[in-house]
Amino acid sequence: MINFEIHKTSSQCRARAGTLTTPRGDIETPIFMPVGTAGTVKGVTPENLKDCGAQIILGNTYHLYLRPGMDVINRFSGLHGFMNWDRPILTDSGGFQIFSLAKISKTTEKGFDFQSHIDGTRHVITPEDAVDIQTTLDADIIMCLDSCIPYPADEETARKALELTTRWAVRCRDQWVRATDKKNALFGIVQGGMFPHLRRQSAEELMALDFPGYALGGLSVGEPKNLMMEIADTSLPLLPEEKPKYIMGVGTPEDLVELVSLGADMFDCVMPTRNARNGQLFTSRGKINISNAAFKQDTRPADPECGCYTCRHYSGAYLHHLYRSRELLSYQLNTIHNLHYYLHLMRTMRTAIIEDTFSDFKAQFYRKNNSNGSGG
Amino acid sequence: MINFEIHKTSSQCRARAGTLTTPRGDIETPIFMPVGTAGTVKGVTPENLKDCGAQIILGNTYHLYLRPGMDVINRFSGLHGFMNWDRPILTDSGGFQIFSLAKISKTTEKGFDFQSHIDGTRHVITPEDAVDIQTTLDADIIMCLDSCIPYPADEETARKALELTTRWAVRCRDQWVRATDKKNALFGIVQGGMFPHLRRQSAEELMALDFPGYALGGLSVGEPKNLMMEIADTSLPLLPEEKPKYIMGVGTPEDLVELVSLGADMFDCVMPTRNARNGQLFTSRGKINISNAAFKQDTRPADPECGCYTCRHYSGAYLHHLYRSRELLSYQLNTIHNLHYYLHLMRTMRTAIIEDTFSDFKAQFYRKNNSNGSGG
Numbered sequence: 001m002i003n004f005e006i007h008k009t010s011s012q013c014r015a016r017a018g019t020l021t022t023p024r025g026d027i028e029t030p031i032f033m034p035v036g037t038a039g040t041v042k043g044v045t046p047e048n049l050k051d052c053g054a055q056i057i058l059g060n061t062y063h064l065y066l067r068p069g070m071d072v073i074n075r076f077s078g079l080h081g082f083m084n085w086d087r088p089i090l091t092d093s094g095g096f097q098i099f100s101l102a103k104i105s106k107t108t109e110k111g112f113d114f115q116s117h118i119d120g121t122r123h124v125i126t127p128e129d130a131v132d133i134q135t136t137l138d139a140d141i142i143m144c145l146d147s148c149i150p151y152p153a154d155e156e157t158a159r160k161a162l163e164l165t166t167r168w169a170v171r172c173r174d175q176w177v178r179a180t181d182k183k184n185a186l187f188g189i190v191q192g193g194m195f196p197h198l199r200r201q202s203a204e205e206l207m208a209l210d211f212p213g214y215a216l217g218g219l220s221v222g223e224p225k226n227l228m229m230e231i232a233d234t235s236l237p238l239l240p241e242e243k244p245k246y247i248m249g250v251g252t253p254e255d256l257v258e259l260v261s262l263g264a265d266m267f268d269c270v271m272p273t274r275n276a277r278n279g280q281l282f283t284s285r286g287k288i289n290i291s292n293a294a295f296k297q298d299t300r301p302a303d304p305e306c307g308c309y310t311c312r313h314y315s316g317a318y319l320h321h322l323y324r325s326r327e328l329l330s331y332q333l334n335t336i337h338n339l340h341y342y343l344h345l346m347r348t349m350r351t352a353i354i355e356d357t358f359s360d361f362k363a364q365f366y367r368k369n370n371s372n373g374s375g376g
Numbered sequence: 377m378i379n380f381e382i383h384k385t386s387s388q389c390r391a392r393a394g395t396l397t398t399p400r401g402d403i404e405t406p407i408f409m410p411v412g413t414a415g416t417v418k419g420v421t422p423e424n425l426k427d428c429g430a431q432i433i434l435g436n437t438y439h440l441y442l443r444p445g446m447d448v449i450n451r452f453s454g455l456h457g458f459m460n461w462d463r464p465i466l467t468d469s470g471g472f473q474i475f476s477l478a479k480i481s482k483t484t485e486k487g488f489d490f491q492s493h494i495d496g497t498r499h500v501i502t503p504e505d506a507v508d509i510q511t512t513l514d515a516d517i518i519m520c521l522d523s524c525i526p527y528p529a530d531e532e533t534a535r536k537a538l539e540l541t542t543r544w545a546v547r548c549r550d551q552w553v554r555a556t557d558k559k560n561a562l563f564g565i566v567q568g569g570m571f572p573h574l575r576r577q578s579a580e581e582l583m584a585l586d587f588p589g590y591a592l593g594g595l596s597v598g599e600p601k602n603l604m605m606e607i608a609d610t611s612l613p614l615l616p617e618e619k620p621k622y623i624m625g626v627g628t629p630e631d632l633v634e635l636v637s638l639g640a641d642m643f644d645c646v647m648p649t650r651n652a653r654n655g656q657l658f659t660s661r662g663k664i665n666i667s668n669a670a671f672k673q674d675t676r677p678a679d680p681e682c683g684c685y686t687c688r689h690y691s692g693a694y695l696h697h698l699y700r701s702r703e704l705l706s707y708q709l710n711t712i713h714n715l716h717y718y719l720h721l722m723r724t725m726r727t728a729i730i731e732d733t734f735s736d737f738k739a740q741f742y743r744k745n746n747s748n749g750s751g752g
Contacts, residue, residue, distance in 0.1 A: 038697075038701050038703060039694070039697060039698075040698060040703050040704075040705045042703065042704055042705075043704040043705065044705070045705065045708070046689075067697065067700065067701060068672070068693065068696075068697040071673065072672065072673055072693055072697070075673055075675050075693070076675065076691070076693075082691070082693070082694055082697075083694065084689045084690055084694070296444070296448065297447065297448055297451055299451050299452065313422075313460045314460055315452070315458075317444065317448055317451070317452075317458070318415070318458055318459065318460070320444075321414075321415060321443065321444040321448070321458075322415075322416060324443065325414050325443060327414060327416050327418065328416075328418055328419040328704065328707050328708070329416045329418075329419065329420070329421065331704050332421070332704070332708065
């Protein structure tokens with residue numbers, strides 16, 4: 001199980017710096033978790049991840065359940081041994097991927113009934129299954145199965161989904177206690193769409209179940225940025241201060257800065273890895289596209305202020321060349337850079353929280369990014 | 377420039393173990409050179425290459441000339457700085473790629489007139505240009521521009537191509553002396569198709585030019601394996617014993633074993649890297665295809681006898697999963713394995729030569745591979 005200790009809360013905002021202790025190592029919060037969808041963070045090795053400062057990664061239950069499948073994972077006693085990663089892992093419940101990726105999916109009281117996007121096979125995942133699968137994966141942090149809704153969604157749809165999510169959370173908790181003796185830390189997921197009173201209802205219902213941590217789900221699903229921030233702003237304080245608060249699937253560097261200042265502790269997003277594969281690099285001066293002709297002859301690193309493996313050893317011109325040539329090394333070097341950027345940003349924020357200089361950090365961050373936080 | 381010292385010649389065959397000294401480091405021969413076509417050995421980092429024991433890599437002049445282009449390479453004072461590789465590099469002359477890849481190519485006395493396969497632009501490469509471009513790349517070993525022929529080719533075609541290759545070799549040598557003061561070591565390339573007397577003619581004409589090393593070109597172009605071996609068998613002894621002998625573009629592990637026993641010192645081939653990307657792994661027990669269902673649940677390394685990074689950290693089941701999922705990490709891990717296999721094979725042969733146990737090595741190699749040397 002886990003333990004969460006908060007060392008410092010900013011006097012200037014709700015940002016907090018803590019340590020999340022797990023059996024596989026400590027996690028210094030606020031933290032970003034690189035996404036390792038199918039048992040690998042796309043394009044990089046575990047050593048690359050550690051070099052970037054990754055303390056915990058995320059695995060996608062939906063993908064791993066379908067391929068390689070739990071029979072294979074069982075032979076390795078979990079995902080860690082299978083993928084050669086010995087630090088903590090958080091797995092999602094699979095709900096969001098079933099909702100967004102499965103060929104056909106039907107939500108019933110019982111759970112999800114869906115067809116694999118890989119081979120069309122039929123599967124049923126109940127809340128109990130979601131806990132069992134994640135226990136087989138032996139992730140250090142596992143998530144309750146939740147019911148997702150599209151954006152925009154009306155209040156009735158949002159209310160029904162959150163209430164189903166609560167009933168599923170009860171079943172997840174029961175299975176977690178009964179079948180696993182609380183082996184891995186189970187987090188509840190707050191739903192409720194873009195309706196603050198529904199978010200409150202969801203948070204209160206889940207808090208009654210006393211999970212070791214809580215997440216905000218259903219954000220960054222297409223809503224305007226200010227709406228996302230409003231929901232996070234009103235929802236985060238509802239969650240117990242002594243427990244980790246995780247915002248799922250978010251976001252841009254600007255999002256992370258804003259959400260940390262609102263009190264969030266944990267994040268995951270495909271943005272640094274996916275954008276890397278599309279040639280977009282996050283730098284101390286904002287985003288750049290390495291395919292831009294300006295880099296063709298540039299002997300300097302893509303980000304001269306960056307200390308990552310890529311920027312220490314390769315020029316913008318080389319990254320430009322690799323990307324234009326669609327060389328495999330392009331994806332690796334770009335991914336290393338972007339993950340380092342994200343993880344370095346989190347470390348910088350943590351230091352600013354501990355030194356109580358978060359406002360200064362934030363002002364400098366936006367000044368350097370030439371950005372007003374609109375993100376991308 | 378380079379120096380070549382032979383430490384030991386087998387009493388059982390013509391295999392020899394030597395050291396090729398270059399300004400950027402020593403190369404223990406016989407050696408295999410991983411192919412880094414476009415300024416990167418596809419899928420791996422320079423650190424991966426060093427871990428595999430790579431002492432020298434090959435760059436393709438044709439590709440690098442077209443992209444990134446010599447203006448970019450010049451800014452890095454050569455290919456080494458551009459691609460972050462500080463050990464020796466050999467570049468080919470570009471002739472074979474113009475012959476096999478360029479959209480339209482015309483061979484005249486002057487040189488090659490061709491269209492880029494990337495953007496259709498027109499280019500002319502003369503023997504002098506080939507030396508100049510390779511000098512800009514600052515490869516430690518550079519190659520004369522040679523005229524390639526398809527297989528099969530009649531004697532007249534083969535004779536004309538070899539005689540043109542000789543005239544170009546004279547021009548390459550002149551340019552090398554005049555324009556570069558013999559800065560990098562220039563090798564001559566023996567042509568002559570599948571005609572032993574033409575190979576002899578070519579070798580004699582080139583030896584009169586006193587190059588620091590010699591290569592056999594025009595092999596492994598579709599001819600039967602026994603014909604390739606026959607040409608190598610009759611041609612290698614024609615070359616000066618005190619100089620390195622390089623067989624271009626070859627081959628399978630079995631080819632390397634046979635050709636080392638015939639006295640060849642240097643090799644390059646895309647096979648370990650290309651096959652890795654197609655899921656084919658070379659192992660101590662022969663070739664395997666990692667996509668085979670037999671690996672789905674296999675918790676052992678792909679080659680339990682292998683000491684490479686991949687086999688030390690990952691199972692056959694994981695490699696199978698990555699390959700089936702077309703994950704980027706698949707290409708990297710498979711490539712590391714295959715390059716390690718090739719380079720380890722060369723080291724094993726070198727030890728066997730020095731200990732004068734090459735026959736024993738060879739017998740064991742074929743016994744373990746369950747192979748009669750037919751390769752593939």
